[in-house]
Structure formats: structure tokens, C-alpha cells
Amino acid sequence: MSSTIEHKIKSLVRQSILELYSQEVSDSSIQLQKTNKEFTAHYTVVVFPFLKISKKAPEATANEIGNYLISHSACVSSFSAIKGFLNLVVADEQWINELNEIHLNEQFGLTEVSEQSPLVMIEYSSPNTNKPLHLGHVRNNLLGHSISEILKANGNKVIKTNIVNDRGIHICKSMLAWQKWGKGATPESTGKKGDHLIGDYYVLFDKHFKAEVAALQTEKGISKEEAEAQSPLMNEAREMLRQWEAGDADVRSLWTKMNGWVYEGFEKTYQLMGVSFDKIYYESSTYLEGKSKVMEGLKNGVFVQNEDGSVWADLTPNGLDQKLLLRADGTSVYMTQDIGTAKLRFDDYPINKMVYVVGNEQNYHFQVLSILLDKLGFGWGKDLVHFSYGMVELPEGKMKSREGTVVDADDLMEEMINTARETSEELGKLDECTAEEATEIVRMIGLGALKYFILKVDPKKNMTFNPKESIDFNGNTGPFIQYTHARICSILRKAETQGIILPSEVPATIQLTSKETGLIQMLAEFEDTVKDAGNTFSPALIANYIYELVKEYNQFYHDYSILKEENSDLRAFRILLSKNVAKIIKSGMQLLGIEVPERM
């Protein structure tokens, strides 16, 4: 509740109760909500909580307060009392003022970042360099990008970061397979994107490995586990990892070359997706960092050492288990690396808050990390945010890379763009565009459909994606919203060619319909929606808000003339209203990382 109108009403209600019933009530005890659609009013005061004070029936109490509001302020123009609900109609003049204010503020709903703003670091994406990005990563990237935008819009300095998992046995598998069967293939020689090329060798390794295990089982009559342990291929991969860790020049240069291919591939994917990072960390240069911090903790008595030399954190006082931090041989585990990365980041930036965008399968990991960072003295450790999101599932269940059921990010985006082009051509929407414009529009629509589809659902929920039923372009979709924006832009262009000059302010004398005041009311709600989205880490809130706004606008568009309105004040008002709807659509979609075209 932050619009000026809401504040006015609240303080009026408080005043009325004081005068009518001689009781002080706090603002928080006044339930002011948006009136349900079936009633023609703007705000509703729930009077049930005041019955004990008024000692009257609900309807009588509502009437008394309503009468008071009418006679003491021009803000409320009429009211109706139904049961315990006092429905208030706000005067047109108030709404026009509200619209004028919104209109004058280009950044309406957004909070500016200042020197004093807190610094938030957001980690997202975090890919492995042995395979291309898939649908799960897409959700991660879109959420990460969007939440960055939303936190910026709430007045935070944001540093977007990516921790690339560029080392480990899985990387060695790809490297080994390429060495054995690659015949020197490169992205150039094959015409493949680097990440896809490497992904192919990862799959190839798995294929050969499985065949080898099966052969061992039949040859020697041993169990699958034994065969896997004996597998020469796997042993070779392990040996390669040892050589990598020892800094073997040949292995390292192969590693550098192949990872380079992958990064080039990732960069293309990121660019198309529209995400970026301010600072990238590589696990190969952070994975040793955690050790010193853990040893420091051991010295300070935060951690304990086992007889075999392994180091543990005892989290039983926190209701959790014991957690290993260093193996007996002194090597680090996942948790140690995250501590190390945290240390580097803390050294690099004055972080006030750390946000990790990571899937919900790691809820436990981050619960532990939070406790450990706190114990190690990181100021933001205790309050770190694990922005946890659900899995993307296919109709037949979870995606599995080995079974080839993953939906590839590049393929998916390309497909969406192709579908957008087909649909646009069918509808004849591209007829008046140059080829370049068409490509640009079609890209925005295809990606808009995909992004909106993913971001409109509550992040914490698992979501289903059916590749066979392609993502819709009608209804509650990105293109629907983009279309509305394009439509408004078209009106504004026409207004300009007709030589209609917009006043900087609309005179407060015109009469509005409830559709129009309702739209202004919705525009004003953008401010609270952005705040809510920031507080609850929910791009979905923004998505659903824009959808409601757009639906409302389309009804208005259908029911009323804008450019053909004869009363020039009213016409100016409607153009201005439309313009500001477009502005909020654009701002809101920007928070989701979705572009909006000016024509489509």
C-alpha cells in the first residue's frame, strides 16, 4: 500500500473512527483492499474488525464510516455498504492526478540506485564445461537474470556472477574421448558449436564406458560395480585428472583448448538468451582456496579433525549432521570449494548480500553453507539467500542426459524463433518489414514466448514442459503482451502523424469510465508489485501483474475509441493512458528480461 490515494483513504478512515467512536486505531488494523471485480468501486474497507468499537451492525458501521468519508473529503466520490464491506469509489480527479504523476515519472515504480545502496551479488548459471546448456539451465539463467533486474529496480547495486565448473572427472571424460576418437575434430572443422562438440564426446565416453563394463561383466563374470571399478577407460580418465591436478603441460593445454571451445559456445547461448555476467569465477582457480579457510576454522576450534586427518564440521547443535570439509588426503570437497569461492568474492567486493540461484535439490547444501560461512565470520553468511527453484520436467518425467531426453537450450530457442516466424508470416505481420526488422521481431517474439512461459510460474514449483505441444502465442503468453505493446505503439505513431500534440498533463475536469480509472489503479500498483517481487524473489509476480494489466487494457481498447474520440481532452487522456500502459509493460517486461517490439 503505497499510492497516495491509498494513504489518503487510510488516514481518513482512521480519522473517522476516532471521531465517530472515539478510538485510536493503527494503520495496520485498517484493512484496505482492492474491490472485487463484480462491484464497481476501487477500494474496499473491511469493517468487521471495527464492530467491537462501533458496537453496531456491520452494515450500519460501514454506512457511518462511508458518510464520514464523503462529507470530509473530496477524495471519495461515493460509497456502498454491503454486509461488512465498505466499497469506495475514488473521484475521477484523484485518478487523473495519479496518472499525471505516473506520466511525469519515466522510471515509475523503480527505485534508483545510489552510493549508499546495498551491494547484492547474484550467482547464477554455473554450468559444467562438458556439455551444452539445457532447459534446466534456461530456467536458472532466466530466473537469475530477472531477479538481478528486479533487485536493481528495488535500489540495489547488483553484481551478477557465474561460477564455472571447469574441472573434474567429467571434463576429463570428454577430453579423453576426444583424444581417442576425435581425430582432431574442432568446431571449425565440424561446423559445430564448441559446447555441443564437447558434449558429443562426453556422450561418446559414456557409450564406450558402458560397452566396456558390459564386456567385462560377461568376460570375467563379475558384478557391474566391480566391472566399473576395473574399467580401463575410467582409470584412464582418473589418471588424466591426476595429471591435470599435477599441472601436466600436455593435459593442461588440451584442457585449455577444449574449454575455450566450450566458452565460445556458451557465449553464443548467453547472448541469444540475453543474459550476462559482471564477474566470472572459475572453479579451477577457486577450488584450492577453501582449504586455508577451513584450516583457519580448525585452528579456531570451529571445526574438528578426525583421527585419519579428515576435517569435519559438527552441525548437530543446528539439528543437522556432521559435514566433511577436507578428505583424509587433504583434498577438498564441494562444500570446501564453495567456501573458497565465497572468500574470493568477499575479498573482491564489499558484499552486503549474497544470492545463489541454484536448483532446489541443493537446499540442504545451502542450509549448511549458510551456517558454515557464518561460523567462519562472513557477515553475510547467515543471511545468504538460496534462491531455490524447482525442476523442469517433461511429461514423461525428469530429463536425463544419458537417455537423450534433455531439451537443448540452443535447439529450443531456435525452434521458438522459427515458430515465431511461421506464425508471423501466416498472419501476414511481416509484410511491411525489411528482412532485418523481421528477423529482429521474430527473435523477440520467439524468445519472449519462451521466457514468459518459464518466468510466469512460481519459481519454487516444479514445472512441466511439453516439447510436443509448442509454447503458445495466444492467451497468457509473452507474445500476447508484446502484441499489446506493439498495438499501443501503433496508436502513438498514428497520433503523431495526425499531428495530435499531447499535453504534459491532463486537465482534471474530464469524466472517466470505470474501465479507465481501473486501468490507472492498476498502473499505480506496479510500484508495489516491483517491491513485492523484490522481497519475495518472484519474477512470476511481475509476469502475472503485466498479464492482468494487458488484459484490462485490451478490453478498454476494444470498448472505447482512442484516436477517434471527439472530445479532445478525453482523446488526449486516452492516448496518455495508453502511452503509460505501454511504458509499464516495457518496464515490467524488462524486469523479466523480455524485449517488447514496437510493431509486430
Add this chain to the structure above:
RNA sequence: GGUCGGGUAGCUCAGCUGGAUAGAGCAACAGCCUUCUAAGCUGUGGGUCAUGGGUUCGAAUCCCAUCUCGAUCACCA
């Protein structure tokens, strides 16, 4: 088994800091383009809000129990 998160229309999802007759979209059916972009608008049908109890003037929403789905509880990352 412990912990965490879900279960709302045939499908995909809103609504969850308690408020009026539970909402959208898709799919199905029926209308609206000589009029500002029909990727739009309007209408019809579709619900035991998993189940049972409790708190309250009022519960999809809060509490308890049960059922059910998922994640996690690795010297993998």
C-alpha cells in the same frame, strides 16, 4: 526413517501476510474484422481447492493429523 517443498477445472498455472459467489489461459463449443494491429474481444460448459479435524463473524489461505508426489540426508559436483 529425518528434514524441506508441492497437491486448486481435462491440461498448464494464478490466488495462500484469512474476507464477498475460487480465477486465468489452453483445449471444446457459439459469436465479433468496410471502423485505432482479430497474436485481440465477448459468451457457454467445466471445481469435494488431496482427505479429516481445529481456530474464527468468516478458511483454498492459519494450526494439527492423514494420504500422495518430489527433492535431500555421499570422502560426486
